[in-house]
Amino acid sequence: MKRVWMLTAVLVFMSLALVACPGRGGGETGPIKVGAIFDLSGPTSDVGTPYAEGIQDFVKWLNENGGINGRPIELIYQDYAYQVPRAEQLYTEFVQQGVVVFMGWGTGDTEALRGRIAEDKIPFMSASYSHVLGNPAEAPYNFLVGTSYSHQFFIVLDWIVEDWRARGESGTPKVAFMHHPSPFGLSPWEQGGEKYARELGLEVQPFEMPRGATDFIPQLSQIRDFGAQYVVFQTVSSPAALALKNAKSLGMTDVTFICLNWCADEILIKLAGDAAEGTIGAFPFTPPTLDVPGMKDAREFLKAQNTTLEEKGVHYIQGWATMRVMVEGIRKTIAGGQALTGENIKAALESITNLDTGGVTVPITFTPQDHWGSKGMRLFKVENGQWQQLTDYLYVQ
Amino acid sequence: MECGVYFTTYKDDMALRRKPLEKLRLALFAALVVIFPFIASPYWLNLANQIALATIGAIGLNILVGYTGQISLGQGAFMAVGAYGAGVLTARLGIPFWLSIPIAALITAAVGVLFGLPSLRLKGLYLAIATLAAQEIVEWTVVHWTSLTGGVEAMVIPAPRILNMRLNTDFRFYWIAVGMAALTALFTANLFRSRVGRAFVAIRDQDIAAEVIGVNVYLYKLLAFGTSSFFVGLSGALLAHYRTIISWERFTLETSIVYLAMIIIGGLGSIQGSFFGAAFMTLLPAFINTAGRALQSTFPAIATVLPAVQQSIFGAIIIFFLIVEPEGLAKLWRDIKNYFYVWPFSY
Numbered sequence: 233m234k235r236v237w238m239l240t241a242v243l244v245f246m247s248l249a250l251v252a253c254p255g256r257g258g259g260e261t262g263p264i265k266v267g268a269i270f271d272l273s274g275p276t277s278d279v280g281t282p283y284a285e286g287i288q289d290f291v292k293w294l295n296e297n298g299g300i301n302g303r304p305i306e307l308i309y310q311d312y313a314y315q316v317p318r319a320e321q322l323y324t325e326f327v328q329q330g331v332v333v334f335m336g337w338g339t340g341d342t343e344a345l346r347g348r349i350a351e352d353k354i355p356f357m358s359a360s361y362s363h364v365l366g367n368p369a370e371a372p373y374n375f376l377v378g379t380s381y382s383h384q385f386f387i388v389l390d391w392i393v394e395d396w397r398a399r400g401e402s403g404t405p406k407v408a409f410m411h412h413p414s415p416f417g418l419s420p421w422e423q424g425g426e427k428y429a430r431e432l433g434l435e436v437q438p439f440e441m442p443r444g445a446t447d448f449i450p451q452l453s454q455i456r457d458f459g460a461q462y463v464v465f466q467t468v469s470s471p472a473a474l475a476l477k478n479a480k481s482l483g484m485t486d487v488t489f490i491c492l493n494w495c496a497d498e499i500l501i502k503l504a505g506d507a508a509e510g511t512i513g514a515f516p517f518t519p520p521t522l523d524v525p526g527m528k529d530a531r532e533f534l535k536a537q538n539t540t541l542e543e544k545g546v547h548y549i550q551g552w553a554t555m556r557v558m559v560e561g562i563r564k565t566i567a568g569g570q571a572l573t574g575e576n577i578k579a580a581l582e583s584i585t586n587l588d589t590g591g592v593t594v595p596i597t598f599t600p601q602d603h604w605g606s607k608g609m610r611l612f613k614v615e616n617g618q619w620q621q622l623t624d625y626l627y628v629q
Numbered sequence: 630m631e632c633g634v635y636f637t638t639y640k641d642d643m644a645l646r647r648k649p650l651e652k653l654r655l656a657l658f659a660a661l662v663v664i665f666p667f668i669a670s671p672y673w674l675n676l677a678n679q680i681a682l683a684t685i686g687a688i689g690l691n692i693l694v695g696y697t698g699q700i701s702l703g704q705g706a707f708m709a710v711g712a713y714g715a716g717v718l719t720a721r722l723g724i725p726f727w728l729s730i731p732i733a734a735l736i737t738a739a740v741g742v743l744f745g746l747p748s749l750r751l752k753g754l755y756l757a758i759a760t761l762a763a764q765e766i767v768e769w770t771v772v773h774w775t776s777l778t779g780g781v782e783a784m785v786i787p788a789p790r791i792l793n794m795r796l797n798t799d800f801r802f803y804w805i806a807v808g809m810a811a812l813t814a815l816f817t818a819n820l821f822r823s824r825v826g827r828a829f830v831a832i833r834d835q836d837i838a839a840e841v842i843g844v845n846v847y848l849y850k851l852l853a854f855g856t857s858s859f860f861v862g863l864s865g866a867l868l869a870h871y872r873t874i875i876s877w878e879r880f881t882l883e884t885s886i887v888y889l890a891m892i893i894i895g896g897l898g899s900i901q902g903s904f905f906g907a908a909f910m911t912l913l914p915a916f917i918n919t920a921g922r923a924l925q926s927t928f929p930a931i932a933t934v935l936p937a938v939q940q941s942i943f944g945a946i947i948i949f950f951l952i953v954e955p956e957g958l959a960k961l962w963r964d965i966k967n968y969f970y971v972w973p974f975s976y
Contacts (some may be wrong), residue, residue, distance in 0.1 A: 273937070310922065316783045316876040325923065328671040344783035344874045415782045 259489040263306040263570065264299075264562060265327035266291070267354075268335040274314030275443070276416075276468045278499055279547050280337060283359055284309070286544070286551020287335055289557075292531045298509020300563050318340045320348075328351055332572050333558055336360065339416035353574030355581060357558050358375055359550070361493070361516075362419040366604035373574065375581055375598060377554045379516040381420035381466065381611045384492045386428050387609060387626045389513060392462050393432055395488070406435040408460035410451065412467040412477060413443050416521075420466055421493065441471050448475040452482055462488050467504075469495045472505035480507040488512060493609075498545040503616055508614045512530040512622065517553060518592050519546040519619050528552070555590045557605065560587060632820025645818060647869045650970075666803045674799035680869050683907035685813045687891045688900060689860030692817060694889070695898035697827070697853035698833030699748050703760040705884035706744075706767035707858045711737045711865025712875045713771060713778050719870075721777075726789035726796075730866045737862020738855045740767075749847050752836075764882055769876045783876035787870060797871050807927035813860055814900050820856070829853050833898075894950055896959025903959035909950075917942055924965060925936055 237281075269281030288307060309328050312318040316432050319341035323334065334349070336342045336358030342365060349356045350372045358365065363382035367375040377388075389407070390506060396405045398477040407429060411417030423440055429436040437458055439451045452475065455463060463479075465472045472495035479487065489498065489511045496513025518524050520541040530552050531541050541548070564580035565572060584605075586595040594608040607629045612619040636642040646652050666674055686708060714733030718724040724732070744763035750757050771778050778784060782858050789796040796802060819827040828849045829837035840846050869875045887910060895906020917939045925935065952962045 272935075310923075312919070315878045316874065317872070317879040320874045321873055324675070325672065326676075340781065340783055340876065344785055344876065347785055348874075413781060418781075 261303065263300055263304045265306050265308060265329065265331040265556075266333055267323070267329075267331035268307055268309035269312040269322050269337055269341070269345070269359075270320050270335050271314045273310040274312070276314050276338065276494075278284040278470045279468050279497065280314075280359075282547040283543050284335075284551075285302045286548040286563070287555045288551075289530070289533060289548075290552045290555040293529060294559060300559060301566050303566075305559070309366055314338055314340075314343070316344055318388065323348070327354060331390065332557060333357075333562065333577060335555065337421050338414075340414055342398060343372065343415055344376055345530035349373045353578070355558070355574055357554055359554070360416060360419075361416070363423040363604075366602070368601060368603050371603070374603060375557075375579060375603045376421065377557050377593070377596060377605050378493060378550065379606045380513075380604055381492060382423045382425055382428075382513045383604070383607055383628045384609060385420035385425040385464065385466075385488075386628050388490055388492070388512075388611075389425075389429050389432055389434065390465055390629060391611060391623070391626065392434070392488075392490075396461075404433045404435060405462055406437075406458060406460045407462045407464060408455040408458060409436060409438045409464050410448075410461055410467065411453075411465075412471070413440050417441070417466050433550060441467055441475065445471070445474075448478050449482065451475075452479055452484065455482060455487075456482065460487060462490060465489065465491045465495050468493055469493075469497055469626065470503060473500050473508065476500075476507040476511060477503040490514070493517070494618070496612065497547055498542075498619075501614055502618070505617075508617075511614045513614070513619060514609055514614045515524055515546065515612050516593060516606055517546055517550045518610070519612065520549065521612075521619050522546075522591075522621065524591030526588075526592035528590070549592060557581075557584075557587065561582060564593065635756040643822060644964020645822070662807055667753050667802055671799050674803055676911060678799060678802055678806045678871060679843040680911045681810040682802070682871065682905075683891065683911055684810045684859050684865050684868070684887075684890060684904045685806075686864035687819050687895065687907045688810075688813050688904035689857045689862075689864060691892045691900070691903045692829070692860065693821070693853055693857035695892055695896075695902075696821060696833060697829040697850065697857075698836075699745075699850065699853060700753065700757040701760045701857075702746055702757050702882065702885045703741075703763035703767070704861060704888040705880040706715040706880060707737050707772055707889070708865035708868070708884060709738045709767055709877065710858075710871040711862030713784065713865075714862065714882065715866035715869040716784045717777060718876050719789075720784065720949045727791075729804065730863065730870070733866035734859050734862040734868075738859040741861070741944060742851050742855045743893065745851050745858075748850050748854065761882070764885055767950070768877060771779070771880070778877075786875070788873050788874050789870045797873060802871050806871070809863065809867060810904075814904070817900055819861075825849070825852065826928035828976030830898075846916050850870055884914050890947060892957075894947060894957055899957070899959040901962065902957050902959030905962065909958060914939070914943060915945060 252510065269283035271277050272284060274337050283576050291305045291307045294591055298421055299305060308331060312322055321421060323345055333355045336356055339362045342358040342360045343362060348363065353373060354377065355373050357377060358564055359378050361378040361380045363380040366370045366376040366380055392405060392407060395613060411421060424563035426436060426518065439446055439455060472491055476489060484610050491511060491513045493516055495512050501508045520527065527541060529550065530549065533539055534544065561577050561581035561584065562572065564583065565576045570576040582598050582600045584595055584596060588595055597604040599604055608625040610621060611623040613622040641647060646655060662902045667679065669677065690701065690704050693701050711733045714736045715729045716734055718727055718729035744760065747759035751759050772780055796805065821830065828844045831844050832846055832849055836846055891906035892903055894909055898900025921935050921939055
């Protein structure tokens with residue numbers, strides 16, 4: 233019988249602990265609740281972890297410096313391991329807890345949630361720059377701070393055409409598109425990218441990078457048979473680095489590899505080493521190799537933590553900058569003397585014109601018809617293990 | 630003074646609720662279930678709905694594994710068929726949600742029978758591997774049949790409505806989920822008082838003996854797969870309408886294993902056990918999450934290791950319960966009841 237008592241005691245304790253925990257709060261003066269989901273343990277956690285730190289640290293920095301008109305931000309967040317059902321579950325839970333805005337992560341989950349977001353009227357900034365999320369007719373409460381994947385792809389394709397001509401080659405180049413096996417990976421291809429490439433007269437073909445693959449030699453061999461001179465990656469750093477290493481071992485030295493923003497980072501160089509040399513990266517957010525005024529706060533904050541921005545990398549800057557734009561919307565709402573409702577914050581965000589991010593991005597502009605906040609980005613190139621600036625800001629034509 | 634349960638007629642012995650105390654407990658439980666949504670916070674209602682849906686799925690799996698003795702690793706696949714069935718019927722074909730649920734459950738039953746065919750020749754671990762194939766095949770189909778399911782993109786289905794009233798709010802859906810769970814429990818309780826149910830149990834206990842006494846083993850095994858999958862599909866279809874966003878990630882092999890864990894921890898071959906297991910496996914991660922989030926605000930440094938810690942605690946608690954009570958929470962509940970039934974004069 234002892235065991236019965238013991239187990240009963242454990243169960244009773246657990247139920248009590250459960251009852252005690254979640255509560256509700258908020259109001260006109262208390263902390264402002266912001267919901268967030270991060271990928272800290274899933275297939276995109278390599279880039280998800282620094283992004284999450286950027287958001288958390290910005291909130292800490294802001295609260296240390298007086299919050300928004302004296303009101304601190306309470307960030308309610310959890311890891312969702314890149315799983316759509318968990319994202320949906322956590323989103324619902326956090327909205328019930330009274331968050332006024334939400335910081336999301338993946339393409340699959342943000343696209344699936346966009347109907348619910350519009351219904352709940354929760355301004356939502358995701359780290360997914362899927363093009364459709366910037367269209368208020370399709371996703372009225374979603375805002376993109378980074379350049380959309382489709383725009384990134386268009387700009388890269390334009391650059392390829394130019395580069396091809398600059399090399400003095402004739403004919404048209406062949407471009408392989410290697411992508412993550414998810415809505416994220418397919419987003420730029422399906423949302424206008426394939427069509428645009430064909431309009432430019434390029435020969436393009438998509439190649440999926442399978443989940444959990446230990447090498448991409450089969451895909452790269454296919455790409456070699458296809459005869460691509462350029463390979464565009466739409467994936468995160470770890471698989472891209474693996475593919476670069478495989479390409480090196482296959483001797484594909486005459487192929488130019490280009491990363492869209494989620495694999496253009498320091499992690500790629502660290503993981504791929506020599507194989508990363510010569511890789512081109514799309515940077516809607518300025519990496520720490522360029523020191524711009526917009527990074528000053530983050531640099532000082534990190535100095536106090538005995539670390540550096542160089543160590544945290546570009547995705548940290550991205551998280552920091554995205555949260556900053558969201559806070560700007562909240563600040564404008566409060567400054568306008570309005571209640572912190574989703575509708576008011578949305579209107580405040582839509583009134584942001586040419587917001588200066590201190591050189592971290594191009595100036596951000598939202599309008600009621602256009603939630604693509606940034607339409608420009610720079611290309612960088614890996615030289616001697618460092619991202620070096622290759623072009624100035626390029627825009628969608 | 631009673632010191633045990635002794636019946637003098639078959640009628641008493643066969644009754645669904647055999648003792649007055651059981652009737653009282655049932656009445657109390659029913660009253661609690663009815664009052665609960667009016668006093669609970671949305672967070673708790675959400676958990677209650679999850680438990681109700683998991684109970685339906687767990688009872689379904691228990692019919693197959695606990696009562697008929699056919700191990701299945703295909704639970705996630707069958708839930709996927711139910712969920713995507715309901716999703717496709719409503720989102721693509723425009724069938725009303727209340728009609729889509731039974732149709733999806735019937736489709737799942739048919740798929741269950743199909744993947745149950747190997748059970749005619751395979752037993753035990755071999756059958757487990759055959760059902761694992763079902764899991765993989767269905768998962769692959771869901772991810773790659775893009776025109777039907779949307780592939781890796783999540784399928785968004787319209788919220789269920791009756792007379793323009795949205796039914797998938799936690800409060801309204803509670804009644805649907807709990808009602809369905811109650812019906813499922815009632816059906817299953819009666820199933821195992823019937824000829825068919827007893828045939829299932831006979832197959833579990835000794836299939837050769839069952840055949841000798843005249844049970845058509847092939848027929849009843851397939852029937853068990855069909856019945857089981859029907860409820861699993863029902864659970865999946867309800868889940869689809871509740872969450873309105875479905876994606877393949879919800880129905881992986883992990884789901885199959887979690888459900889197996891549910892019925893093992895709850896109690897194999899027990900309806901109560903299915904409920905206990907479902908509640909346990911839903912509340913435990915919720916509890917660990919809440920505790921983790923509370924700790925997170927005090928010790929921010931643990932945020933990055935939290936997911937791993939949570940998984941290990943989850944595993945450790947399951948092992949603890951299995952060692953202490955291998956026959957599950959249902960047995961534990963029985964022990965408690967028996968203890969108090971004859972208290973204080975037990976011997």
